Amino acid sequence: MLIFWATGCKYKGNEIPKAEGTPSAKPDAVVSDPLPSWNNGPLKESIIAYVKGVTDTASHTFIPVIDRIATFDNDGTLWAEKPFVQELFIQYRVRRMVKDNPALANKQPFKAVLEGNKSYFTTGGDKAIIQLIAAMHTGMTADKFELAVHDFFAYATYPRLNVPIRDIIYQPQLELLQYLRSNGFTTFICTGGTAEFVRGISWQLYDIPKYQVIGTTFKYQYNDSIKSVIRQPVLTLINDKEGKPAGIATFIGQRPVFACGNEGGEGDIAMLTFCQGSRYPSYQLLINHDDSTREFYYQEQSNASLNAAAKNNWHVVSMQKDWQRVFPDTSQQH
């Protein structure tokens, strides 16, 4: 996957990108393995069998294209989450702002971010987080925020793995997204992160347009004098846990038939349960972070996600066993 970060655009010159939902493979082409980074075995077979079943017009499991909705969590599901990329972005933004205005270093919430004082936010709850987001967006339009996101991705690197942020996306998941789309699915990101942040890179990283990203949402207000919208310090959706089905209902207006999340923070149980309530045949996939060598090993203390998977017959990805490769091969890129 070639990404032209320098220009902030994936496409060179006037090259036309593909339309959303348009199969990129020719209908007649024989694709030998649509998921080359997935190890052969029962899990990979079950994904392919599901897709074949719902696209077969002669089968009772057939699903019309308009109802082939797939939702993916982002942190820990499409890219690594130790630490959260959005956390890195906040630190990056705060440092930038303090560089421009050193007096901020002694003011909250900047002070807490610079000192790595997490308890300020965990004890402060929503109010502290809203204060932080509000502070980061003071006087900033949606257009300017996106430039800040691009700026971050162009220069930042991911700690522990010591690579550019774009290299911490999971290669098997890029293949799965593409495989679903080439079979008429519309793929959505359904993330606990803020919508605008993920929208800033969803097309470049995942071929997912901004309007197919559902995230934690703040209220907007239109300012006619500058003909722009400004984000207000008012949360309208916390898109995590039970918030995810609510976000899906608000933004998509229908249940997904395919949903993929990860264990680690119990964040996707409600989304997968909601998906399983579909009147169509549905598929639930849960990533298990059990690969301490190539990624990070972490398990929920409660084991709630894996317990729900066992109880409801969801499919569980062992990163260690099911993924032949975790991250993209970037040796050709740089």
Next chain:
Amino acid sequence: MLIFWATGCKYKGNEIPKAEGTPSAKPDAVVSDPLPSWNNGPLKESIIAYVKGVTDTASHTFIPVIDRIATFDNDGTLWAEKPFVQELFIQYRVRRMVKDNPALANKQPFKAVLEGNKSYFTTGGDKAIIQLIAAMHTGMTADKFELAVHDFFAYATYPRLNVPIRDIIYQPQLELLQYLRSNGFTTFICTGGTAEFVRGISWQLYDIPKYQVIGTTFKYQYNDSIKSVIRQPVLTLINDKEGKPAGIATFIGQRPVFACGNEGGEGDIAMLTFCQGSRYPSYQLLINHDDSTREFYYQEQSNASLNAAAKNNWHVVSMQKDWQRVFPDTSQQH
């Protein structure tokens, strides 16, 4: 346009509908007139010239597919609004509910609806409207609400024109939507009506998926015990006037380059202004309800929409002069 209302589905059997955004015409096909219900003249020529300019990779006016976002108002822009269809739906639902439970006839807000007491809602404002919506949705999941919408469209007729509701959509606009999509645009509805109501018929009437409908939005809550989402009596977005750019920022996350609204209620001025702020070449279209013979003649007292159009060089559709036909030819359908 054939619509199979009886089955609640546009497609017979397992026929596969086209994927969103997929050009339905072959790339090489010569289309003699993409807008046959539009009279020839400067307005039609300007639409076609705009679309050719933004799809020409050799032109400085070229826009990448991912940024070809078009937003359309619904009431008075895609279908007639005298009266509002959603008002008819409310009356229909209330009568159904009262039939099932006659005691409701003496309770507000049902009483006001049955008596045609509009002042109850105009003086009661948001609170009265929220009360009405809440009353109509008591104990109803999103899935059940959609069935109620389908039920309404299957049986209701439009007053004054005395036709099924599906026959009050504007044929020239169906052609315009299709023309834009076949040129790589993604078409959104941006309506003052409630999102769920319009989503109930957007695919059947306009080939627009649910997730490309932005409307007035209520808060959802996920109920784990029934694995469904329930609409709460809390408004999160009033998608009218200045609410439209806010809705677009929330749901689409980027400015449209093509926006179409109508004069009549001053509802689309902010959306068209927001569109005009695009960094790309943009196109604003405003429908003027000046055809008393084939549709309804009505003009704003303030003339605000037409004044804004004149001031900002927006394109104005004279329904009387620019549209060769207003409604679909349904003589073959019934």
